[in-house]
Amino acid sequence: MEIVINRNCNTPVYLQIKNQIQHKIISGELTDDYVLPSERSLAKQVKVDRSTVVKAYMELKAEGLVESFVGRGTIVLPQISKNMTFDKLTVPKINWSQFVSQDFFMNSQNLIAQIMEAHQHEKVISFAGGIPSSDTYPIEIIKTLQNYCMDKYREKLFMPTSIYGCMELRKAIKKHAESRGINASVKEIMITSGTQQGIYYFAKLFVEAGDMILVEEPTYLGAIEIFKSARGKVVGVPVDEEGMKTDVLENLLLRYRPKFIYTQPSFQNPSGATLSIRRRKELLKLAxxxxxPILEDDSYSEINFSGKRFPSLKALDKKDYVVHLGSFSKSLFLGMRIGWAIANEYIVGRFGSLKQITDLHSNTMAQYLLSEFLIQGYYAKHLTKVVGEYKSKRDLMCNEITKYKINGLELSIPEGGYFLWCKLPENIRLSVLMDHAIKEGVMFMPPDPFYSNGSIGDAYIRLNYTYPSKEEIKEGVKRLMEAIRKAQIRKCPQGEVSYSNRNPIF
Amino acid sequence: MEIVINRNCNTPVYLQIKNQIQHKIISGELTDDYVLPSERSLAKQVKVDRSTVVKAYMELKAEGLVESFVGRGTIVLPQISKNMTFDKLTVPKINWSQFVSQDFFMNSQNLIAQIMEAHQHEKVISFAGGIPSSDTYPIEIIKTLQNYCMDKYREKLFMPTSIYGCMELRKAIKKHAESRGINASVKEIMITSGTQQGIYYFAKLFVEAGDMILVEEPTYLGAIEIFKSARGKVVGVPVDEEGMKTDVLENLLLRYRPKFIYTQPSFQNPSGATLSIRRRKELLKLAxxxxxPILEDDSYSEINFSGKRFPSLKALDKKDYVVHLGSFSKSLFLGMRIGWAIANEYIVGRFGSLKQITDLHSNTMAQYLLSEFLIQGYYAKHLTKVVGEYKSKRDLMCNEITKYKINGLELSIPEGGYFLWCKLPENIRLSVLMDHAIKEGVMFMPPDPFYSNGSIGDAYIRLNYTYPSKEEIKEGVKRLMEAIRKAQIRKCPQGEVSYSNRNPIF
Structure with missing residues (x-):
């Protein structure tokens, strides 16, 4: 067995010996059961200390290439990889779960999958979702605009856009943002695949394991999942009729020194609460x-029934503390997966870096389509229409629920957004209600996913009024009230629904 | 100052004292410059040990709420947050960089951004990109199909799809995959936003800091970035005319015990090499x-000029070791951001979990559009057309380069894919060539980003022949050869281009 030592090489001598023997075994030069020279004789042959050869043989043993047997010496072990015939393998199937990273976070996918599933069943009326009414989709306008874009932009529609998104849409969003009081340059605007991706990028950029993050309590379940998946610790700030309680916030800022605050200041999901102007300024002052820093998720701000406009936090912020996320998913439709982030150039640059790693850019056609939808003035008209539609659906759902006069059921009337956040009577167990609701053929969202610790004392449910038709709202409320009655402990007397024009305590 | 201690409460007594004083300060009950009782007297008042009060005061000092002054005692500090008027703030702008996670990985965005930028300049001819020819885009067919989809699917085009993608497309891809020898159920197929997202999800699911990952060397620069961003360690396996060298692979498997192997077995980017069937089986055997496990990026397999079909690794794999990623970005166009993963249900479930966190689902319209493009048989026809087109462009580029007879320039002729991987003459410094090329008005890809350690001994450049027109190929090659001549050390004699029908050593 020939071994050549190169004393000018950086590789340690023992490793040179080991590597050469290894190569001889794998290449088949040394066959199975070949007896290696003794450590002493090899050491003599290549003129090294015996301990060097011992070390080389130890490495070979550790890698399962050779084994020492008393009386037989060091023997080359049969290499399965060399002898295996590909077509006659007896190895078992892989067990993928043993390869999964310790950091991997499994979310409440089952719940969401269940709810998405329920939307497919025609017989079930779902108040559980959070999507726009399909009656409102401007199908004919989009069809016309698609043909228009195809003729105007031609091959551009099929090309990649910049990682920051196509310039036409960024300019259109710049103008759109001005209507919300935000003055940003196009360099401060980036296209994302929905606000979901914006929240994900923010978490990816800032959250380290163990970081504290303050959120409204309750808040958007997707945000909680994202922050937890980044191994952040999520702490809730209670919400009342003026939105996030800024006095409690200051206490929590002192106690936890959080990395950032995530907030949906307008018509937040699920409570429907809106941060008052006084509190908006207070929040910024504390920040x-x-x-x-503050991550402002402005998804619902345009679904505004009151006519009263609240400036976005980004508009009030003069110190660059706010990263603003916007979307057309709630005012137009969800399927496009187009949202945007408005932030200073530093953040936009980092988000671009993440975009390049995760999915390069968002769908090109959807970007041009939306830019034309905005530029040609369709968006403003569409918004007026859907806001009117959703307001009347909100009213209908509230009125229908009131009719049933269930004692202890507390309703809030949100001035915008997608949801009623209802407090259930105290004598109801949620799991029992769920069972009855499924039997009756109606779905709602349970409260747990909206809380960072996954459980609360008071039982609320979230009801969506934008997706179901008016007939479905009537029938669905009937079914839900029937389910609530059945879930109630029998002896409880029935009476008035507690009802207020402002949000009660959330 | 009243402090109430609850001895049945879990909160330590010192913290009860601290919290109560903190609340009094923030609420304004204790005004600025208020003198707290001495530690001794407060200890006596609330009947605790003096050290308990000392600890409480220390916490208050640490949070900047109070300060001790010799002779004055412990004083409540002015709370800026309480006294600040929002409109008269003197705080500086935020410094975002100080909040960024230590784990955040900044990629070679500048290079990519530069190249994308170059595509916008009309005067520069770019061989640097990796996108299909815009002449091939089936604009009229897509226009017809869009209108067809709008009439057929209506509001479905605007709704969210499942996190796994729309069933119509998954079924169409199931059928498409069968033509590559892959038999998968729809439950084993998931839609991603391009193969980029598939690689990202795979890394997210499996890579922990410090994990070793084996890749071909050179390989797709985006994959290297993704693995490094997940803090994996990337080790290259050399490639020759038969693709990844499986004998070296075995050595590296022994030495590094890697988490997985990433490979582009067919017409890989950038070298154009294709793994022979013998080596495909060898690779699986070693796995x-x-x-x-193996991550198979099959992006280029359909751009096949030879007519010889290689079964994908996923098709050969009977033990579930391969996760297969496919895409229409190279055969159709990039702007859609639609790709797919084929893997067992366990992996698809985990990918779904990541999809829910990162962007919910891919663009709905693009999914339906592509499913109709496949179902109605447009894809097969389109593929035949583009493969013919790209083959003649490859031939043209090779012939043009050969004409200039630059000594030491080595060309490989790939049998498919998008790129020529050219070895430069030895007397050229890459940075000098880059400067000359920019002056001449031609762009190429330098080799460094394709190597995990960012630098190599031999200087190669990657030239794309699919995107430029035939006129641009002629003119661009002329400019590039001029740049090479100028970058060469003067005294070098000119002669024959070394030229082979097989890939030389990469």
């Missing part, structure tokens, strides 16, 4: 004082 | 023997 400045404690040097805590 | 089984060393229990190392």
């Amino acid at each position: 400045y004082f404690y040097q805590v | 089984y023997f060393y229990q190392v």
Whole structure:
């Protein structure tokens, strides 16, 4: 067995010996059961210390290439990889779960999958979702615009866009943002695949394992999942009729020194609460004082029934503390997966870096289509129409629920957004209600996913009024009230629904 | 100052004291410059040990709420947050970089951005990109299909799809995959936003900091970035005319015990090499023997000029070791951002979990559009057309380069894919060539980004022949050869281009 030592090479001598023997075994030069020279004789042959050969043989043993047997010496073991015939393999199937990273976070996919599933069943009326009414989709306008874009932009529609999104849409969003009081340059605007991706990028950029993150309680379940998947610790700030309670916030800022605050200041999901202007300023002041950035998820702000406009936090912020996320998913439709982030150039640059790694850019056609939808003035008209439609659906759902006069059922009337956040009577167990609701053929969202710790004392349910038709709202409320009655402990007397024009305590 | 201690409460007594004083300060009950009782007297008042009060005061000091002054005692500090007027703030702008996670990986965005930028300049001829020819886009067919889909699917085109993608497309891809020898159920197929997202999800699911990952060397730069962003360690396996060298692979498997192997077995980017059938089986055998999963990026397999079909690794794999990623980005166009993963149900479930966190689902319209494009048989026809087109462009580029007879320039002729991988003459410094090329008005890809360690001894460049027109190929090659001549050390004699029908050593 020839071994050549190169004393000018950086590789340690023992490793040179090991590597050469290894190569001889794998290449088949040394056959199975070949007896290696003794450590002493090899050491003599290549003129090294015996301990060097011992070390080389130890490495070979550790890798399962050779084995020492008393009386027989060091023997080359049969290499399965060399002898296996591909077509006659007896190896078992892979067990993928043993390869999964310790950091991998499994979310509440089952719940969401269940709810998405329920939307497919025609017999079930779902108040559980959070999508726009399909009656409102401007199908004919989009069809016309698609043909228009195809003629105007031609091959551009099929090309990649910049990682920041196509310039036409960024300019259109710049103008759109101005209507919300936000003055940003196009360099401060980036297209994302929905606000979901914006929240994900923000978490990816800032959250380290163990970081504290403050959110409204309750809040968007997707945000909680994202922050937890980044191994952040999520702490809830209670919400009342003026939105996030800023006095409690200051206490929590002091106690936890969080990495950032995530908020949906307008018609937040699920509570429907809106941060008052006074509190918006208070929130910013606290952010400045404690040097805590804010992630503003503005998804629902345009579904505004009151006519009263609240400036976005980004519009009020003069110190660059706010990263603003916007979307057409709630005002137009969800299927496009187009949202945007408005932030200073530093953040936009980092988000671009993440875009390049995760999916390169968002769908090109959808970007041009939406830019034309905005530029040609269709968006403004569409918004007026859907807001009117959703307001009347909200009213209908509230009125229908009131009719049933269930004692202890507390309703809030949100001034915008997608949801009623209902407090259930105290004598109801949620799991029992769920069972009855499924039997009756109606779906709602349970409260747990909206809380960072996954459970609360008071039982609320979230009801969506935008997706179901008016007939479905009537029939669905009937079924739900029947389910609530059946789930109630029998002896409870029935009476008035507690009802208020402002949000009660959330 | 009243402090109430609850001895039945889980909160330590010192923290009860601290929290109560903190609340009094923030609420304004204790005004600025209020003098707290001495530690001794408060200890006496609430009947605790003095050290308990000392600890409480220390916490208050640490949070900047109070300060001790010799002779004055412990004083409540002015709380800026309480006294600040929002409109008269003097706080500085935020410094975002100080909040960024230590784990955040900044990629070679500048290079890619530069190249994308170059595509916009009309005067520069770019061989640097990796996108299909815009002449081939089936604009009229897509226009017809869009209208067809709009009439057929209506509101479905605007709704969210499942996190796994729309069933119509998954079924169409199931059938498409069968033509590559892959038999998968629809439950084993998931839609992603391009193969990019598939690679990202795979890394997200499996890579932990420090994990070793084996890739071909050179390989797709985006994959290297993704693995490094997940803090994996990337090790290259050399490639020759038969693709990844499986004998070296075995050595590296032994040495590094990697988490997985990433490979582009067909017409890989950038080298154009294709793994022979013998090596495909060898690769799988080694994967089984060393229990190392394989991520198969099959992006280029359909751009096949030879007519010889290679079964995908997924088709050969009977032990579930391969996760297969496919895409229409190279055969159709990039702007759709639709790709797919084929893997067992366990992996698809985990990918779904990641989809839900990162962007919910891919663009709905693009999914339906592509499913109709496949179902109605347009794809097969389109593929025949583009493969013919790209083959003649490859021939043209090779012939043009050969004409200039630059000594030491080595060309490989790939049997498919998008790129020529050219070895430069030895007397050229790459940075000098880059400068000359920019002056001449031609762009190419330098080799460094395709190597995991970012630098190699031999200087190669990657030239794309699919995107430029035939006139641009002629003119661009002229400019590039001029740049090479100028970058060469003067005294070098000119002669024959070394030229082979097979790939030389990469």
